[in-house]
Every structure is written in C-alpha cells, then in structure tokens.
Amino acid sequence: MKEEIRKKVLDLGADVCGFANIDRFIDAPEGFHPCECYRDCKSAIVIGFALPKGLFEVKPDLMYGHFNNLTTPEVDKITMSTAKIIEDSYNGVAVPIPCDAPYEYWDSQKMEGRGLISMRHAAVNAGIGTLGKNTLLINEKYGNRLTIGVILTNLELGSDDFAESICVDGCNLCIKSCPAQAINEESIIQKLCRNNAFGKTERGFDTVVCNKCRTVCPMRFGQSD
Structure with a gap:
C-alpha cells in the first residue's frame, strides 16, 4: 500500500515522497506535534516539489521570488489530492497540512513564525533529506530546492530509512x-533574516532581496553522480 501511495503522489507532480511513523515525532516541540493537529495520526506522508535549477542562477528579486511563491499553492494542491486518494481508495482519514501559511504562532518581537508542524523536520523524519548548517533541508538529488508538504493519516504506513x-x-x-x-548553525534569527531578505518594488510587488544561504551551498543542486 505504501508503494502504491508513493507512486500516486509522484504521478500528481511531486518530485519526492517519503513516509514517517508517528513515533519519529517524539521530539517535536509542545504545540507542534502532528497529533495536536490530528489526534488519530499514525503516519505522515511527506512530499517535496523542486524549483528549477535556473532560478538559483539569476538575481532573486523577481524571478526566484515569484516562482518560489507559486510553489506553495502547487504543493497544497498535491497534498489535498493525496488526502482524497487516501480516503477514497484506502479507506483512511487524511489531513493535508498547509505547507506555509496560514499558521497561528507568531512572536512579533522576534518576527518569528512557525507552521502548524515543522515541514523540514517532517521531511527529515520521512527520510527525504537532512538539515544543513543553513537549517535548510538538503536532499541528495534536489539539494535545497524542495518545498515540503505533509499529509497526516490514521493509516499505519511505516517509516522510510x-x-x-x-x-x-x-x-x-x-x-x-x-x-x-x-545563521548560527542551530537556527535562523528570523528577525534579521526577514528584514534583509524581502522587499518591494516601487509599484508594490513583493521581491526576494537575498537567498544567499541557498545559492552559495555547494549542495544546492544535490549530489552529482
């Protein structure tokens, strides 16, 4: 069943798909455990959608910023479709989690936000990648180009390595x-990052001023064969 679901997720447009049993989330911070979103959660299905390499080779303000923003609804569309597959084809219950906004936690002093669960830690738990010193997820094939989505389910699916x-x-x-x-090797000081990374054009379009932590990484495109 797990491999059938993985194939269907990839057919929906995801570049990677991994699975994590709920036991892998034992160290999740209070308030951000998957069972606090869905109390009967037994497994997390984690998907990744990769940006094109070319967007890492150009000035980031308009092109990278625009298409990076477009990945959020694309990932949410895949997780919604996966949830319907789980319920329609496997008689399970499935909860798609917003890959970015909306979320509740916000510290205005630190300008620190947190998603309903940590997408990057879910991806680590599902064997999709590891965290680099820039705290970004790094995947063997896609480097740090993945946007992550998660579906929580009551199906027992088992964990990937x-x-x-x-x-x-x-x-x-x-x-x-x-x-x-x-960057301090353990976390990102979000206030410093947000104030430096984002801006607007004179007409009011959102821009990305800085994405150096992604583009300078030797593994930004993954590990070459």
Missing part, C-alpha cells in the same frame, strides 16, 4: 555569506 547527510565537511559558506549574520 533516514537519509545520510551530503553536507560538505568543514563548509561554512552559508554562515559566512549571510549579509545579516542571521
């Missing part, structure tokens, strides 16, 4: 290159 880290030993380029010095 954990991924192995592909971070380059001794590399600190993401930390050294951050113009706001917002």
